[in-house]
Amino acid sequence: MEGVHSGIHRNPPLILCTMTNSSKRLTSTAILAALSCTCAMACAEGAAEPIRALIITGHNNHNWQYTSRMHADTLRATTRFAVDVTDDPATTLADAANVGLYQVFILDYNDDHAPKRWGAGAERNFAEAVAKGTGVVAIHSANNSFRGWKEYESMIGLMWRDGAGHGKFHEFTVDPVDTNHPVMSGLKAWSTPDELYHGLTNPQNAPYKLLAQAMSSKESGGTGKAEPMALTLSFGQGRILATPLGHVWVNSDSNKPSISNPGFKTLLARSAEWAATGSVTIESWSDQRTHNTLTDAEKADGWKLLFDGTTPQFRSFKKTAMPAQGWVVKNGELIHETNGRGGDIVTLDQYTNFEFACEWNVAEGGNSGIMYHCSEEFNYPWETGPECQILDDARHADGKKPKTRAGTLYDLIPTAVDVSRPAGEWNSARIVIQGTRIQHFLNGWKVVDVDTTSEAFAAAYKQSKWPGMKNFNTKTTGYIALQDHGDLVRFRNIKVRELK
DSSP: OTSSSSSSEEOTTSSOOOSSTTTTTOOOHHHHHHHHHHHHHHHTOOOOOOEEEEEEEEEOOOOOHHHHHHHHHHHHTTSSEEEEEESSSHTTTOHHHHHHOOSSSEEEEOOOOSSOOOOOOHHHHHHHHHHHTTTTEEEEGGOOOOOOHHHHHHHHHHHHOOOOOOOOEEEEEEEEEEETTTTTTTTOOOEEOOOOOOOOOTTTOOOOOOEEEEEEEEGGOOEEEEEEEEEEEEEEEEEEEEEEEOOOOOGGGGGGGHSHHHHHHHHHHHHHHHHHHOOOOOOOOOOOOOOOOOOOHHHHOEESSSSSSOSSSSETSSSSSSOSSSEETTTEEEEOOTTOOOHHHHSSSSSEEEEEEEEEEOOOTTEEEEEEEEESSOGGGGGGGOOEEOTTTHHHTGSSSSSSSTTTTTTBBBBBBBBOOOOTTOOOHHHHETEEEEEEEEETTTEEEEETTHHHHHHHHSSSGGGGGTTTTTTTSSSEEEOOOOOOEEEEEEEEEOOO
């Protein structure tokens, strides 16, 4: 599974390869070179130098695979941060040179269930970095961690310890308290769906300032009083913000909106900027990135844009032009409209071994798909082409079935990890086809990896609906298709490269 190793994850184009085993690690020299490149590009464009942030994750009784990458994208979208993610902090933090590269740590780590400490060296480096001025943002169950590690407990302040609890996951209002603080200045109360902690304790009697709170209603199983939702502390020269917001349980689509909530995204971005710099320039969260372009590195690697924000390099299936209805280009997005009846569209060229990437955003209850190796000998692309599913897992019936959720090899292979994002959020998808091997990636994780000549595929095929379709998966070359399933779905950053 991509994403579980002792290295550090960085978005393209800074480092274009993704490490997939524990023997491949980024050295501090390599990281510094990449960060310097990032900062040089930003400064050349007249932007502020990016804040270097490290998301610390890899162990949590919550869905850290989903939350960590969502947090990373939330910060990257502001263009204020250069973000790395470590799934193995015990290794990453043991290298003092690595630790010293970052201005802020984002904690998405919980060792409370099946305790997993970082080790003496890593913990010492972490504490020393914070004492010297590296900021910290602690999210949700990070306050469950490291019972008895006094330095950590002093940093976080209010901890989940004996006597803590929460009511049911529900919608509630977060009220700013200290509106003079840079993080809260100008912010209004916001509503969020989340799990509301109560009964947190302060084992080290750490002094803190309360920034925001929420009423923990008795009707929701709470205390009937206001509970802390954001607080600031200091540890040496380090600025720290801790929030119990951001709960996403494992295999729970209903919990995922807690961190896609605009209020939470704004809190995270502003908190990280303040913890790193002491000031806040981000007013509210928004995506400031430029889309539908290729970097020089991507061009050198053979990537080609299939959509530049205005002109799709697609046409109607079995026709010569884009549909006259159903598919539109708007605000730099290629959109299939609800009940547009434009039909499936396909690439202008056919591909054998290739890597295809895009971002997709599906409406509530929506369904669509990306099919490949599609032939025009038959009536529909799905008669020949396997499909990477696009779906609102929370609201569509297919979301209840493991083999038809978002990112699956439709009706054949389930995803290895649950990282699909809610309706209305952008999901990044990547499909890699080499010979008979099919790989699907979703939001930075390898979720499908199967050889179509394997016994595992043969068994899945027998249990699927495809045996009744004799031409399915019989082509080694074909078109890539975007499906008209009748629902609203938006695409951007669509690109492809051929592989040898």
